[in-house]
Amino acid sequence: MGLELRMVGYSALLGFAQIVLASHTASFQRGYDWTAGPREGAVPPLTGAAHQFARVSANFLETFPIFAALALAAHVANREGPLTSWGVQLYFWSRLAYAPLYRVRLVRSLVWNVSAAGMILIAAALLWPVQ
Template sequence: MTPELTYLLYAAILLVAHTLIQATFSDLSKGLGWALGPQDEDRDQNVIAARIERSLRNYLETLPAFIILAVIIALTDASTSSTATGAAVYFWARIAYIPAYASGIPLVRSVAWFASLAGLAMMALPLL
């Protein structure tokens, strides 16, 4: 398996973990009774839960590009040290993005986001 596909597997695991983290923070911020009930009424989340939800949404926006690039690289046997490093940069930046966004520290979230985009670019450029 190529390094890019290995990181694609890790990205899928991250998706599940990120979803569980988001759901846990969201449910806890709304109260145990709400979380265990039918969840019919809307309740506001606390600030951190809302940030984690937005970080998950952002991950879902970039994940398709990563999937496409990893699959193209594997199918065309185009894996290089640059594309492998790009996959690693994307993955680790996406992990860093979660606490960076949740913390609310100015610029930290943006640095992690730009790093993940740089990883995607490192994967895409050799294919052009």
């Protein structure tokens, strides 16, 4: 298995870990009766770490399908190379750094842009291959 597919797998595991953290911190805040119940009705908004992990998880889930689609398409089209290698690594490592940097406003945005640049590199390799 190549680097691109491994990084898709690592990214999926990272996303799962972020979902688990978001779920558990929300449960700690709202109580396990709420978690085990039907979750209907109004609830107060999450605060602190629970809010942060919910936002980090939601943000990851907004970008991961695009990343995975690009990386898998590059693999299927046999377009893997230096651009895809850089792209998948930029995406994964910046998404890993995003969670602890969530409250550092400008740095968080910069890190998000690095993950977006990774996806752009993969798209470039897929759509405009170097001959």
